[in-house]
Amino acid sequence: MEREEVCxxxxxxxxxxxxxxHSFLNIADLTYEENKEILMKLIxxxxxxxxxxxx
Ligand code: SF4
Numbered sequence: 001m002e003r004e005e006v007c008x009x010x011x012x013x014x015x016x017x018x019x020x021x022h023s024f025l026n027i028a029d030l031t032y033e034e035n036k037e038i039l040m041k042l043i044x045x046x047x048x049x050x051x052x053x054x055x
Contacts (some may be wrong), residue, residue, distance in 0.1 A: 005049035
């Protein structure tokens with residue numbers, strides 16, 4: 001089985017404010033239900049590996 005993967009930035013919230021950071025955007029987080037819907041879509045698309053990252 002081929003490895004199908006995504007990197008999912010689940011939040012941009014962070015309390016560190018590093019000067020070099022380009023992902024500190026303060027975008028509102030999705031709800032649990034919205035994240036669950038995305039997860040199910042990824043699974044149905046055949047995604048086999050997810051790397052979650054965030055602030
Ligand atoms: S996400 Fe990482 S790099 Fe960006 S401000 Fe937070 S700790 Fe720093």
